[in-house]
Amino acid sequence: MGESSTSGLRNVVGELLAELGGEQVITDRQRRRTYECDGLAAYRVIPGAVVLARDAADVATAVRACARHGVPFVARGSGTGLSGGALPHAEGVLVVMSQLRAIREADLANQRAVVDPGVINLQLTAATSPDGYYFAPDPSSQSVCSIGGNVAENSGGAHCLKYGFTTNHVTGVDLVTPGGEQVEIGGKAPDPPGYDLLGALVGSEGTLGIVTAATVRLTRLPQEVRTLLAAFRTMDDAGAATSAIIAAGVIPAAIEMMDALAIEAAEAAVHCDYPHGAGAVLVIELDGPAPDVAGEFDDVVRLCEGAGAFEVRVAADDEERALIWKGRKSAFAAVGRISPDYIVQDGVIPRTALPLVLRQIAELSESAGVRVANVFHAGDGNLHPLVLFDGAVEGAVDRAEAVAGGILDLCLEHGGSITGEHGVGADKAKHMPRMFTPDDLDTMQAVRCAFDPEGISNPGKVFPTPRLCGERPGRHRGAHPLAESGVAEVF
Amino acid sequence: MADLRRLAGALRHDGGAVREAGPEDTVDGVPATVVARPASADGVAALLREATAQGLVTVARGAGTALDWGAPPERVDLVLETTGLDRLVEHGAGDLVVVAEAGLPVAELLEKVGGAAQELVVDLPPARLAGGSTVGGLLSTGVSGPRRLQRGGVRDLVLGATVVLADGTVASSGGKVVKNVAGYDLAKLLTGAYGTLGIVVRAAFRLHPARPDRAFVIGSGPAADVAAQARDVVASQLAPAAVEIDRPAGSDVAEVAVLLEGTGAAVGQRAADAAGLLGGRVRAEQPEWWAALPGTSGGPTCDGSTLVKATATLTGVAGLLAAARESEQRYGAGVALRGTAAGVLYALVTGSPEATALAVGHLRAAAPSPREGTVTVLRATPEVRAALDAWGPVGGLDLMRAIKRQLDPGRNLAPGRFVGGI
Numbered sequence: 001m002g003e004s005s006t007s008g009l010r011n012v013v014g015e016l017l018a019e020l021g022g023e024q025v026i027t028d029r030q031r032r033r034t035y036e037c038d039g040l041a042a043y044r045v046i047p048g049a050v051v052l053a054r055d056a057a058d059v060a061t062a063v064r065a066c067a068r069h070g071v072p073f074v075a076r077g078s079g080t081g082l083s084g085g086a087l088p089h090a091e092g093v094l095v096v097m098s099q100l101r102a103i104r105e106a107d108l109a110n111q112r113a114v115v116d117p118g119v120i121n122l123q124l125t126a127a128t129s130p131d132g133y134y135f136a137p138d139p140s141s142q143s144v145c146s147i148g149g150n151v152a153e154n155s156g157g158a159h160c161l162k163y164g165f166t167t168n169h170v171t172g173v174d175l176v177t178p179g180g181e182q183v184e185i186g187g188k189a190p191d192p193p194g195y196d197l198l199g200a201l202v203g204s205e206g207t208l209g210i211v212t213a214a215t216v217r218l219t220r221l222p223q224e225v226r227t228l229l230a231a232f233r234t235m236d237d238a239g240a241a242t243s244a245i246i247a248a249g250v251i252p253a254a255i256e257m258m259d260a261l262a263i264e265a266a267e268a269a270v271h272c273d274y275p276h277g278a279g280a281v282l283v284i285e286l287d288g289p290a291p292d293v294a295g296e297f298d299d300v301v302r303l304c305e306g307a308g309a310f311e312v313r314v315a316a317d318d319e320e321r322a323l324i325w326k327g328r329k330s331a332f333a334a335v336g337r338i339s340p341d342y343i344v345q346d347g348v349i350p351r352t353a354l355p356l357v358l359r360q361i362a363e364l365s366e367s368a369g370v371r372v373a374n375v376f377h378a379g380d381g382n383l384h385p386l387v388l389f390d391g392a393v394e395g396a397v398d399r400a401e402a403v404a405g406g407i408l409d410l411c412l413e414h415g416g417s418i419t420g421e422h423g424v425g426a427d428k429a430k431h432m433p434r435m436f437t438p439d440d441l442d443t444m445q446a447v448r449c450a451f452d453p454e455g456i457s458n459p460g461k462v463f464p465t466p467r468l469c470g471e472r473p474g475r476h477r478g479a480h481p482l483a484e485s486g487v488a489e490v491f
Numbered sequence: 492m493a494d495l496r497r498l499a500g501a502l503r504h505d506g507g508a509v510r511e512a513g514p515e516d517t518v519d520g521v522p523a524t525v526v527a528r529p530a531s532a533d534g535v536a537a538l539l540r541e542a543t544a545q546g547l548v549t550v551a552r553g554a555g556t557a558l559d560w561g562a563p564p565e566r567v568d569l570v571l572e573t574t575g576l577d578r579l580v581e582h583g584a585g586d587l588v589v590v591a592e593a594g595l596p597v598a599e600l601l602e603k604v605g606g607a608a609q610e611l612v613v614d615l616p617p618a619r620l621a622g623g624s625t626v627g628g629l630l631s632t633g634v635s636g637p638r639r640l641q642r643g644g645v646r647d648l649v650l651g652a653t654v655v656l657a658d659g660t661v662a663s664s665g666g667k668v669v670k671n672v673a674g675y676d677l678a679k680l681l682t683g684a685y686g687t688l689g690i691v692v693r694a695a696f697r698l699h700p701a702r703p704d705r706a707f708v709i710g711s712g713p714a715a716d717v718a719a720q721a722r723d724v725v726a727s728q729l730a731p732a733a734v735e736i737d738r739p740a741g742s743d744v745a746e747v748a749v750l751l752e753g754t755g756a757a758v759g760q761r762a763a764d765a766a767g768l769l770g771g772r773v774r775a776e777q778p779e780w781w782a783a784l785p786g787t788s789g790g791p792t793c794d795g796s797t798l799v800k801a802t803a804t805l806t807g808v809a810g811l812l813a814a815a816r817e818s819e820q821r822y823g824a825g826v827a828l829r830g831t832a833a834g835v836l837y838a839l840v841t842g843s844p845e846a847t848a849l850a851v852g853h854l855r856a857a858a859p860s861p862r863e864g865t866v867t868v869l870r871a872t873p874e875v876r877a878a879l880d881a882w883g884p885v886g887g888l889d890l891m892r893a894i895k896r897q898l899d900p901g902r903n904l905a906p907g908r909f910v911g912g913i
Contacts, residue, residue: 110804187862199679223728249700291757352585417671443662450893
């Protein structure tokens, strides 16, 4: 481009002010500052400029201006992400999507909805549940997070054990490519022809462009939902119960586990009245056709008791179900009551390694003198250890970060992942080389180059080091014989 | 021209074999020069590095049960047989995960995990399963079976994959845990890519517990009625594992078969409810056409016919059924249609190339827009291919071409086999 980053941004802002006007383009530093972080407040960058998009055309306008001048852009939905995926770029444009919040179509007969990216996750469920449908991905931030953000992060939630993640529920998108082109991919019908671009896009954390509309599955509400709380003396017992349930061939809608410290925090915050003396609790939810749920429910209660549950509490109605879930759903925030600061870690292990890894986390915690509260999706081995510290104490942040990093090491040692649902973002890009080889990362970045050759779409996220998108070194070895002889066109 | 000695040299540490190709190695009518059968991922990498350095075109082959799906490659220098990579790497029964090499027959994988009362819910056509169809073939053709209604397609079950690119780079993505959002999900990109981006050497899949009890409910009637009944079952709270529709060629009548899976008496109760919705009857046994491609009930497909994949919205399935009948009446083609009420069906079209082209066009026109349904040709004779547009409109084709250019810049992997001449 030949422009310095500052003059590039200045040119972009000038063009956008002309095209979109001052109401939509924020240049004032104080107002830009409002957007300096997402849900991971440890990282803060004031964006170079902010564009409040009203529709897909605005997004395309903003991206095209950035593309013309080689200026980075970052899309932001509700800003609830926990990995710094929407962390702004100081010399770039933050494209705020939250004004695009219309449910364009709820096509119940085809079990699809077409939504703007700023539509709140729970808003779609609220709009369709009177008719017997809902949007299955349910991250715990679902009352505030946007579906566009869910698409970027491939969000999961407590119920993805049975129903899958966002990637399993998106059948089409409208995409503004990093070059500023508007492309329609997929739609209401399944299996669009060609490469599975949706598979690459969903979960790419905004590095392949900006989605301006999503077509998603609507799932039929289950006939019956039953929720129970089982209290155990130890985490090992709760882990054994989880294994027994999976081994029995039951796939609950959710199995959530909390340890004693997490229970203590939840009690202090929301008085959820979990059984006294519990070293671990499981929240288990079963859903589906009534006769099946009834049978499975009896099995699950029996298996919990067999594994040592000293109390099993069954929700008699929606109110009691809400109370059981309240403790679990408030756990993250509740930890704030027992510790001035904390890190929410997100890692995955094969579920069967759970008892061993939990003991290893306890050892790590003890030897570092750092308390760790454990809350997790036990059914799929997705851990959310909350590493507690007091930022006012010298060295405490470093000790906490060392423990949080050590937990990721444990996940990788057991063949797991450094993130199950929060994403890599700005926070974990540095950990990617511990999970993937340079060739693995280079190949992923080659795909990125196909979408974003200039590397302007949310740069600095996911990958620890950017890759130039020219020819791959040593890959081209002369013209292809068919191309040379004119038999075939080289694309 | 392929340098056989150097190709063999690439496999000297691997134990794999290289030989000259014979007539049986032809790929969809395109003769091959050399066949290599590496025994390891490293062997595949060394071989591809050498083949691409020689400027050769490589086509991957598993059991070859769907080698004639997709357009014929422009040229075939090297057939890379994956059947030497046939290990089941890991079955984490407690984690409901399996990791397998690409050449492992799916039937063997199913048998292994079946020992722990688990299954990989892909429902390959019986003919392909019996023909030894491999894990790599399953992934690369992205075939759709009855139970995708509830469990999703192959792309929804694959957790990770290791691929060898044309230049010999070995790259993994995803992992072997069910929940994982680290990095790009390239396994999905490779699913249904017909080996045009790289050669998959290993993949990890999510398993499901096999349900001990099952019941089928069968209904039949005029196609439009059957489509409506199938929709009612899909929209019910009966959580059917599959709802399949079968319309034989030349028939005014279609059949719907609903599969209910679960434990004990609960399945029977749901089956009775489904029978009420369908006006159908409950059976323990699956219909003989279950999971098979249309026009067959497990045997080899007849020559000269055209195999087509048609997608639709739930409500659009009725339109496809109507378009099948109209194509027969107007153009004299035969159109057998079968697949899930969720909107992924296969059609076997018979007739002259002209009649076939008109029928495919008519099926394609059944959807109001490509976002609501597409028709692509999987298998056809050269005469038929010459008479029609095999892929139809493809959203995002430029992006697909760019991906191909990045991962296989020399077009060394099955060039011409995929959409837009990729």
